[in-house]
Amino acid sequence: MMRTALKLASTALAGLALAGSLAAPAQAVSAYPHMNYSGNPLGGTDRSNVGTMNDQISSIRTYGSYVKFWEDNGYSDRNFITRMDWNDLRDTATNLHWGETWNDRISSWDTSPYRTY
Numbered sequence: 001m002m003r004t005a006l007k008l009a010s011t012a013l014a015g016l017a018l019a020g021s022l023a024a025p026a027q028a029v030s031a032y033p034h035m036n037y038s039g040n041p042l043g044g045t046d047r048s049n050v051g052t053m054n055d056q057i058s059s060i061r062t063y064g065s066y067v068k069f070w071e072d073n074g075y076s077d078r079n080f081i082t083r084m085d086w087n088d089l090r091d092t093a094t095n096l097h098w099g100e101t102w103n104d105r106i107s108s109w110d111t112s113p114y115r116t117y
Helices: 002-022
Strands: 030-031 042-045 060-061 067-072 078-084 108-110
Touching: none
Parallel strands: none
Antiparallel strands: 030 042, 030 060, 067 078, 067 108
């Protein structure tokens, strides 16, 4: 009887651990200083200022959330909306001039759920 209870408890704990590892991360964005999601990421839901990573972000993960990225601090200037992960921001130029890309250009982002993009 005791063995059965322990086996059930260990199976339940393993199931909870697996479910936790599959859950979406608490932050809606991870921004990386290098392509292919490498380097020390900066995470968060909303950032009016990315600090030392200003104009240094080269890849992003949005985990399926709609995110609006801005060129300048304080959610200002040119921007683009995505829910895709971008392993190389040189591949997107939405709302920029010819020859420009979003690589090393992001300075703020917003994931506010009340916004309709």
